Amino acid sequence: MPRTPTPVARVLVVPSFRDWVSKILFHAAAVCALALYTIAAHAQLAEPTELVDQQHCMFCHTSDAPFLAPSFHQIAERYRDKPNASTLLEDKLRHGGKAHWGDMAMPLPDDRGGPLSAEDARTLVQWVLSQ
Template structure:
């Protein structure tokens, strides 16, 4: 018997609209075009295949952080819409990486 590994594309997940709105993600990001920050498609393209990207990006959502795309840093949650749980951060990151 011969087994063949087949790469499966990421399955787009349902948009977590309430979280996106609560965290004001669209103030800086769009789905498919750079604005004040990279698009969600650009983020997915850059990080989708990185093994620890989901954890790194979730941490950045929860704490804020320095700029990796131009000059605009990720603001802390206190400037975006309030605290973000680890679960909610991973929900957002998983959705972005599925783009």
């Protein structure tokens, strides 16, 4: 005698309203956290105007177009993700140095507006890298 298949009970599991709301809130929180991280990662710092003026940065640089030296945006693009870039650029600001971008060297501090403290150099570099 042939076997007839026995019907299998199928149960439809419907998540509770609380589970549904919890999942929605979790995903919304994750999206908000990602958005805040993205905004913070690309936030541009306020220009340290007094330092920029004191060091005569705008004599050679502009914000977005090369002039006598690369723009701040170009510098940020080149160095933003490089390890130890801050240290290299801070040293270049504090001591001047040979050209490693085009033909123009970074002028010595005395030719730019005077010595620059490590803290002021760090402030300028962080601002440039935030461009």
